[in-house]
Amino acid sequence: MSDKVLLKGTEACAMGAILAGCRHYFGYPITPQTEIPEYFAKYMPEAGGVFLQAESEIAAISMVYGAAATGRRTMTSSSGPGLSLKQETISTLSAAELPCLIVNVARGGPGLGCIQGAQSDYFQSVKGGGHGDYRLLTLAPNSVQEMMDLSILGFELADKYRNPVLILSDGVIGQMMEPVGIPEAVTFFPEKPWAATGAKGRGKNLINSLYLDAARCEEHNRHLQAKFARIAESELRYEEFDTEDAELVLVAYGISSRIALSVKNRARAEGLKVGLLRPITLWPFPSEALRKLADRVKGLLVVEQSAGQMVEDVRLAVCGRAPVAFHGRPGGVMIQMDDVQAKVRELLAGEA
Template sequence: MPKVLMKGNEALAEGAIIAGCRGFFGYPITPSSEIAEYMARKLPKLNGVFVQAESELAAINMVYGGASTGQRVMTASSGPGISLKQEGISFIAEAELPCLIVNISRGGPGLGGIQPAQSDYFQATRGGGHGDYRTMVLAPSSVQEMMDFAVTGFELADKYRSPVMIMAEGTLGQMMEPIIMREPVTKLPEKPWAVTGCRGRKPNIINTLHLSAEYLEERNHHLQNKYTSMALNEKRAESFQTEDAELVVVAFGLMARIVKKAVMEARQQGVKVGMIRPITLWPFPDEAIRQAVNSAKRFLAVEISMGQMIEDIRLAVAGRAPVEFYGRIGITPNPEEIYQEIMRIAQREGY
């Protein structure tokens, strides 16, 4: 298949269509809007449904409704919009409705700006909504992965009957790269729990209100077991030259690509440095970090935020090595900047 030149947002939208998504409900916000625009152009031609809702609250509840029918459905927004959707995401988690939620993230807090950032890490991985729930979070680092992860996201969502989030910096949504188109998914999983009309069978009910304390607790144990299973089976990370690394840089998303360039540059200067890129932000790939602690004397978290993922790195390192931080916000650090930071630490520590 010949390559196509796509924007990250377009690739993600096309990836969702390839995965069989036929329902998009959203409210536009920079830098995510091209996802909605792409869906608005394409879904009507595919017998799908595109609704620009009156608000983010409405959009996420439409996702709840659409997912209840067993269809693959999604929404996309940016930080401020995802904040508004938190209540709905909590409901979707408890109702165990598979769907895809996309955050093309920008700088906050508040209205913030529209420049790229990763400062919604806490929001994504801790879940801003109420109750004991988790959302699996995938962080792509290329336009190709924007497409691929949309497919993976829907697969994981169906596998666990759970909302899955894709979080990518605004730059990744906006930048263009040539990508290979994937073949459309033709076989979708059966969903016997879906609300599809109950002639000849017992009605399926999708509900999140459980007034009996015992049943509520049972539900929570059920969800926790599911999250434990996700944590056991779905952690993903990419390790780059960590085997003998004395300094390990941890970065995700597009930032990881920039870090990789800096690591390669520093290696040429003889510095034993490596990189770990968490691909799932939740479940956080702590084993990859723990493995690196055996040789690493020090870690460096690089984030386009004031330092959020660093907390998960510290939890994984468990005090066995110091974890330093380098971050910007609204401004994506370039490889030179990261290289300088690596060299500064290497010289100071004598690596």
């Protein structure tokens, strides 16, 4: 018997949250993430926590604001359309420096789109779907194991920086089952002297995002930006595969990175020098690593389940040092490996 268990991505994410000490979940159903609230509805009572199906997505994220303000580990989850509704409060959570985990099991958009997995919520995730100068530390799992591991890491990073952390997953990673090794439950939780826990015997703690005096608002912005700079410096995560001698480097995250990895392996088997860079954090973004690769490769090929979003950040990072091609498919239809493989051959033939 293996020590791993077969879990769906959504279940692994929820289980990871409970292991990370999350005891307050607020959400509203939407496919393809509904197994997350379903899991909490079943297991949160056993863990002594709160599962609440709110009256709307907006109510759910507002409840997260309240629970986070008291210093508790808390989360919500949804899919594209629901995330759009939550954006105002996500901006406010970041401004008020409240830690929480937000999960987007993305589906095909725009609008109500379809319920199949897609990656067209990249802009919303990393460019500030809400208003104002704020950033979300954005984690992009590409396996069921990472749905669990990054859920646990997400709570840790949220507390460390007092900022919301977003998991940008998709319907494929959310719905698939894979073997998962289940880690030990988290036992260390940081002190939160800032939390609104009752001011008896101490000064009051104010959780707020409103600064009517513009100079104070600017000061608060500078404080936030200094924090985002620390995150950018310390929390960048990515993986490289076979990039050392690569002539063409694929760049892909989440579900696309698995397709890209298979394509890279096939190309290597054909003797083509192809590598892969896979961002694990989408913000911060591995711009420096891409820049270095661009200086020595013939080109890059970005693969996304969208009409092309991350490709803009790759082009910004590379800044003309190497050509950046794109292969994508919007609307929830899976990218075909054969198509990417054909593009790889074409690019290498064209540049040889």
